[in-house]
Amino acid sequence: MxxxxxxxxxxxxxxxxxxxxxxxxxxxxxxxxxxxxxxxxxxxxxxxxxxxxxxxxxxxxxxxxxxxxxxxxxxxxxxxxxxxxxxxxxxxxxxxxxxxxxxxxxxxxxxxxxxxxxxxxxxxxxxxxxxxxxxxxVPRFSWRGTMLDVSRTFRSVDFLRRYVDLLALHKLNVLHLHLTDDQGWRMPVAARPRLTEIGGHPHGGAYTRAELAALVRHAAERGITVVPEIEMPGHVRAALAAYPSLGNRPDRRLPVWDRWGVCDTVLGVHDEALDFCRDVLDEVMDVFPSPYVHIGGEECPTTEWHASPAARRRVADEGLDGPDALHGWFMERIGRHLLDAGRHPLGWTETGTDLPPYFTVMPWRDSAHGRTAARRGHEVVMAPHRSTYLDYPQSASPDEPPGQPGAVVDLRTVLRTDPAPAHWSPEESARVLGTQAQLWTEYVPTGAHAEYLAFPRLCALAETAWTGRRDWPGFQARLRHHRTRLDTLGVPRRLSPTSVQGEESS
Missing domain, CATH: 3.30.379.10 (Chitobiase/beta-hexosaminidase domain 2-like)
Structure with a gap:
């Protein structure tokens, strides 16, 4: 017996x-x-x-x-x-x-x-x-997600549907789609067709409204919310290539950026630029029913605002301390538009103190910024780069494909991440919605490469976000069998030369 x-x-x-x-x-x-x-x-x-x-x-x-x-x-x-x-x-x-x-x-x-x-x-x-x-x-956190950058390297809708299915298997419930950046604009806007005609050309293409709506339905059927991100006021070179009048030098013609890093061209702060952002976000909200809408906000050089007569007039008219204060002023104007539409504005925080207090924030530079934001009353989704950025290599092995330099984010590093550490106060911890991993795609030319980078590290993120246990031996033992599930699903353990070189389009 x-x-x-x-x-x-x-x-x-x-x-x-x-x-x-x-x-x-x-x-x-x-x-x-x-x-x-x-x-x-x-x-x-x-x-x-x-x-x-x-x-x-x-x-x-x-x-x-x-x-x-x-x-x-x-x-x-x-x-x-x-x-x-x-x-x-x-x-x-x-x-x-x-x-x-x-x-x-x-x-x-x-x-x-x-x-x-x-x-x-x-x-x-x-x-x-x-x-x-x-x-x-019962999950520990309500936000268990991953950000996928489809702006720098376009991914087909078929890939996104498959990616959603993989997330759902692990009870991850948020797909954060990074739809626009300096290198590409993937979100169709009916009143601004050049955004995808010009801004969507490099590195792939653009989605149709119907494709995105179908993806949202597919995800919802699996318990996943698709959160859109439209970058502003920085990381907008693709939009300025399509519509130069939105920038600080409307007479200048620029191509979509063909380099990585932070571009110093940013949106202007004149009425046309603000109206553009509101019109885009209205269409985004029509397609994505997510309670949260991400508007970027990070890495916004203010050099152009210092040099722009129009920006300096805005500073004077609004009684601001100087051009650097235009970033907070801009995020306040756009954030209020989302609030008025019944949505929660979401943004990357550089310090924990740089966004209006009603924003939900994603601290990415340092975990301590999450605690700072929580103390200010922000809802927080933890995304510190040294433990959640999957474009960093998984190991220091020379066999790893090229990745973002500066760190190694291995499986154990992801697993031991605690979105609300024990030394935080109960009030601070209560403001943490959860955590998510980020897959930026400067170094990710193919769908197979993306899956290789995502798994099994997303398995570790799912573990820490769902139950909060960080039992490394136990996780390793379960992962040995779980790896056979990923094998059956065709998630690669290793990359072929073709997958690294980018000869496939998915």
Missing amino acids: RTLRALRTPALVPEPTQLTALPGRFTFDETTTLRIAPGAHGAAELLRTLLGPATGLRLPERPDGPVVLAVDPALTGLGEEGYGLTVGERGVLLRAATPRGLLAGVQTLRQLLPVEALSEHPVAGVEWSVPCVQITD
Whole structure:
């Protein structure tokens, strides 16, 4: 007779909050049906969509189905995204307080199945069984995300959909899309077609409104919010190449920037430039229902404002201390526009004190800036570059492909990141929404390269953001099996020369 002591604990990533292994297994087969309570149909459809290609299982709905999916608002202890999962030999019960919680539970059920269940093609000869378990799982943080830079290197919509699927498997719930920068403008704006005609030409192309709307729907079906970022008032060379009148020297004609780094051309602060930003953001809000809209704000040289008569007039008219104060003035004007539209303005903070107090901020230079921002009353999403920037190499090995110089961000570094460290006060920690990783793409020419850099480091980020445990030996042990899941999904362990040189377009 088996005992609980002899049972193997499933290797799940991220590790659930509470998990008890039980004797026995439940097997999905062609006779398995679903009992779907009100509010659970989205999770049921996701389960069918994810399991169908490999297993061929249809999982129809029946009132007496052994696999039960239920939304129960009375389960308040599970929060917005938590779930309870009980697997017995005769049935499965997945419950949550909200439909989003059920979506997270579906991903756990998917990981409990044999790794072949992740295949995109039919797999024969596999028993589709899961171990009996009792799981109660509630995330530590509400913001568990990754930023993907599609401005410097364009990624196809097919790649973005696949990337969303990979994030969802790990219960990451935010895809922050960096859509514009000096090197490219990827967001279509009907009233400003040259933004994508001129600004979208280098390094790939641009998306259509329909493509982005479909991506948002695809992500929402998996419990993921797509947060758009439109950079301003710096990192705008692509926009100025398309519309020179938005800049500080309207008579100057500039190409889209073909170098990396920080360009010193920035938006002007005249009314036309401000109206442009508001019009763009109105269209962005039409496409992206995210409560948060990111407007950049970082690395904005003020040299042009010092030299511009129009900018100096603005300083005088507004009673500002000097041209350097125009950055805060600009962010206040644009931030208020988002607030008036019912959205939360989001920006990169250089110091923790440089954005209006109602902004949600992403500290990227130093973790201490996050604490400074929290003390000011900001909501905070931690993004310190030395532990969350995935364009840094994963190791110091000479076999690593070229990456951002200056640091190594290895797997253990990501795992030990604590978005709200124990020495912070309860009030400071309460203002931390969560954390996210950043994948800037100056050194990432292909989709395969992007996936190689993202995984397994995003597995570590998911671990620390979901349960907050940083058990390195335990994580390594679970990751050994989880790596076979990534193999089945085609996530590369190594890069071919083609992937490094950029000969593929995805």
